[in-house]
Amino acid sequence: MQPYLQLASLRLTTTIPLSQKIFSGKLLVTPEAMAAMAYIVLWAAALFVFAALLHWVYRWNHPKANGKLPPGSLGIPLLGETMQFFAPNPSNDLSDFVKNRVKRYGSIFKTSIVGRPVVVSADPDMNYFVFQQEGKLFESWYPDTFTEIFGRDNVGSLHGFMYKYLKTLVLRLYGQENLKAVLLGETDAACRGSLAAWAAQPSVELKEGISTKLIGYEPSKSSESLRKNFVAFIRGLISFPINIPGTAYHECMEGRKNAMKVLKGMMKERMADPNRKCEDFFDHVIQELRREKPLLTETIALDLMFVLLFASFETTALALTLGVKLLTENPKVVDALREEHDAVVRNRKDPDAPVTWAEYRSMKFTNQVIMEMVRIANIVPGIFRKALQDVEIKGYTIPAGWGIMVCPPAVHLNPEIYEDPLAFNPWRWQNKPEITGGTKHFMAFGGGLRFCVGTDLSRVLMATFIHSLVTKYSWKTVKGGNVVRTPGLGFPDGFHIQLVPRS
Ligand code: HEM
Numbered sequence: 001m002q003p004y005l006q007l008a009s010l011r012l013t014t015t016i017p018l019s020q021k022i023f024s025g026k027l028l029v030t031p032e033a034m035a036a037m038a039y040i041v042l043w044a045a046a047l048f049v050f051a052a053l054l055h056w057v058y059r060w061n062h063p064k065a066n067g068k069l070p071p072g073s074l075g076i077p078l079l080g081e082t083m084q085f086f087a088p089n090p091s092n093d094l095s096d097f098v099k100n101r102v103k104r105y106g107s108i109f110k111t112s113i114v115g116r117p118v119v120v121s122a123d124p125d126m127n128y129f130v131f132q133q134e135g136k137l138f139e140s141w142y143p144d145t146f147t148e149i150f151g152r153d154n155v156g157s158l159h160g161f162m163y164k165y166l167k168t169l170v171l172r173l174y175g176q177e178n179l180k181a182v183l184l185g186e187t188d189a190a191c192r193g194s195l196a197a198w199a200a201q202p203s204v205e206l207k208e209g210i211s212t213k214l215i216g217y218e219p220s221k222s223s224e225s226l227r228k229n230f231v232a233f234i235r236g237l238i239s240f241p242i243n244i245p246g247t248a249y250h251e252c253m254e255g256r257k258n259a260m261k262v263l264k265g266m267m268k269e270r271m272a273d274p275n276r277k278c279e280d281f282f283d284h285v286i287q288e289l290r291r292e293k294p295l296l297t298e299t300i301a302l303d304l305m306f307v308l309l310f311a312s313f314e315t316t317a318l319a320l321t322l323g324v325k326l327l328t329e330n331p332k333v334v335d336a337l338r339e340e341h342d343a344v345v346r347n348r349k350d351p352d353a354p355v356t357w358a359e360y361r362s363m364k365f366t367n368q369v370i371m372e373m374v375r376i377a378n379i380v381p382g383i384f385r386k387a388l389q390d391v392e393i394k395g396y397t398i399p400a401g402w403g404i405m406v407c408p409p410a411v412h413l414n415p416e417i418y419e420d421p422l423a424f425n426p427w428r429w430q431n432k433p434e435i436t437g438g439t440k441h442f443m444a445f446g447g448g449l450r451f452c453v454g455t456d457l458s459r460v461l462m463a464t465f466i467h468s469l470v471t472k473y474s475w476k477t478v479k480g481g482n483v484v485r486t487p488g489l490g491f492p493d494g495f496h497i498q499l500v501p502r503s
Contacts, residue, residue, distance in 0.1 A: 047219035062328030063117060066390050067397025070119055072101060072109035080112025082241075092322075092376055092422055094413050098122060102410065108394060114143040114241055118384075119396075122410030124417070124440040126393055130385055130406055131438055135159065140450055141386035141403060145241035145249075145490075149256060150310070151303030157451075165295055166304060167453065169288065173281050174457045180357045183457060188355045188464040195468045199499040203478040206321045206495045208455045256306070264307050267298070281308060295364055315379050316458040320465055323373035325495055328477055333369060333426055337470045340365045345471055363463055368429035369463045374444040376424060379410040383446055408443045417441050473499045 034068045046107040060077045063069070076082035081097075094102075099121065101109050107123040121127050130138050140156050147157055155166050172178065198204040270276055270286045278284060285301045288294060327334050344359050346352045383406040391398045398404060413421040418428065418441075438447020445452035454456075469475070479496040 032351050048396070064495070065399045067392060068083055068395065069399075070108045070110045070396045071105040072111050074110065074112040074117055078115060080115065080117075082113050082115075085111070085113045092378075094409050095381070098407055098410055100416050102448075107410070108396060113405075114145050116143060116403045117399075118405050119398050120382075120405045120407055122407045122414075123394065124411050124414075127406045127408075127411065127443060128438075128440045128447065129393065130404055131446065131450070132441070134385070134449040135204045137389065137391050138385040138387055138404060140384070142384045143403070146384075148250060151256075151260075151299075153297075153300040153303040155304060156307070162295070162300070169284065170281075170304075170308070170453045173284055174453050176456060179456050179460055184357060184360060184460055184464070185354055187457075187461045188467075191461075191465045191468045195465075195499065199473060199501055203496045203498045206324055206497055209465060259309075260302060260306065263302050263309075267302065267305075281305075311454055315454070316461050318379050319374050319377040319458070320462055321340045321495060323369075323462065324469075324475075324497065325477075326373060326376065327369075328426050328475070328497070333424065334470060336365055336426075337369060337466060341467050341471045355467055360460065360463055363467075365426065366424040366466055367434070367459070369466065370459055371429045371435070371442070372424060372426040373462070375412045375418070375442065376422070377444075378412055379444065381409050382407055382445070383443070406443070411441060411443060445502070472502060474502055475499045 009119055017282060019404070055332045061074050062149050063074070064395060073081065075084075084097050086095065087095070093099070101111070101120070108119065108126060109120050110117060110119050134140065139159055142150070142156055150156065155163065155170070158166060174183070243250050243253055266282065267286065269288075270282065271289065276283065276286075278287060282305060285296065285305065288296045289298065289301055327337075340363060344355075344362065346422050348359075353387065385406070386405045387398045387400050387402050387404065389400045415421050435442050437451050438445065445455045477496070
């Protein structure tokens with residue numbers, strides 16, 4: 001007999017109430033009846049859990065808000081739309097993830113990625129507003145997985161006093177003054193040296209060449225090990241964040257761990273050498289740590305080094321790699337560049353003299369080319385913020401605590417803003433005022449308070465690279481160059497070129 005029928009028959013056949021049977025000291029309830037009760041309790045519990053689950057799923061998709069939320073789906077609980085977000089995009093065009101949702105919901109929509117509800121903005125006004133409200137209505141925030149990767153004390157996660165202090169420190173090295181006095185000469189020399197070395201080889205894998213020889217530190221044991229770990233790190237950065245052995249994400253975290261070990265070693269070595277000259281940014285940081293009452297902690301210093309190394313290893317190298325690919329496909333642009341740079345060389349007393357600041361500033365067309373390269377490269381496909389309070393914008397409410405992803409590619413590739421947006425057309429920037437910060441229509445380097453501190457350095461680097469490339473060499477593609485983008489980074493993979501000295 002089914003246990004619940006047994007319980008029913010027990011109720012019908014007995015004249016003594018059940019409680020009396022139990023409390024009378026004699027066990028009058030049969031084991032079958034006990035099993036039946038347990039069965040019912042289990043069923044009730046299962047029903048309760050099921051109802052709670054349904055409620056949770058409902059709440060996941062209909063979160064509470066003091067106003068109208070933007071349209072969009074929060075996907076399946078916990079996972080949200082993370083998988084779709086991380087799907088690779090083999091083109092320079094906007095990812096399908098953003099493109100499809102903009103088509104369906106408009107330029108402001110909600111989603112959920114890596115465990116957080118996020119409002120994505122492809123709307124130039126909203127993006128601008130978000131940047132202007134840094135520290136007021138919004139603050140810099142990156143999903144937990146990004147923070148794990150870059151370190152909890154990375155500059156993007158710091159606010160207030162410590163953030164301002166770090167920014168001043170970074171700007172001391174990468175600001176205009178040092179750029180003019182030191183970095184322009186250094187990058188120019190590095191570009192000349194690298195290109196001459198490449199010309200002596202049958203071919204060079206461009207991305208590898210640029211990030212290791214050009215922007216990397218002096219070749220030493222530790223920098224080689226750092227580079228290897230960075231490669232693992234970067235491969236994982238563009239992967240789905242599951243931290244179990246065998247996944248690219250796990251490799252990335254291991255890469256970070258090892259890179260941090262190398263950085264720690266370098267720090268220890270330099271701290272122990274009181275006579276060391278201040279040569280690079282690391283030395284500046286060491287000087288700060290040596291102060292009597294240092295404001296920096298070792299952890300913050302190491303996270304800062306890590307982020308800066310990443311920024312200089314990767315971002316500019318990616319933009320330049322894609323840039324050379326675009327130049328290769330657009331010989332007219334190369335002709336116009338040659339005209340500008342050959343004139344610079346002609347106007348010098350010594351044609352082999354280093355690039356001067358005045359020369360750099362005179363390279364108007366080169367500046368247009370660089371703007372166009374970074375517009376199409378879209379190196380940073382998402383800039384993240386968090387709402388500090390409920391924010392009303394464009395008829396929607398962004399609840400306090402929600403993430404916001406400003407999406408620069410959606411602006412840079414919007415045909416209403418840039419005609420024929422996928423065309424590489426530097427002339428579109430002609431006669432436009434020089435852009436020195438983020439604008440509503442150009443946000444490759446961010447905007448507002450958090451505007452990229454490396455902007456000027458990366459522009460100088462790209463300009464000096466182009467100068468050496470077009471004045472001294474011609475080149476052809478030997479292999480590869482397929483573009484593969486993911487929300488982490490996008491780049492032409494395995495792009496090999498061969499340099500031939502110009503006669
Ligand atoms: C093509 C090259 C580059 C691009 C496209 C780029 C892009 C960006 C963007 C979009 C941001 C804003 C992030 C945000 O608002 O959350 C940013 C911030 C930053 N960038 Fe760059 N960057 C480039 C090169 C560099 C270089 C070469 C360095 C360092 C040497 C650098 C260092 C930084 C730092 C430290 C920040 C954080 C600033 C802050 O939080 O205030 N970047 N970058």
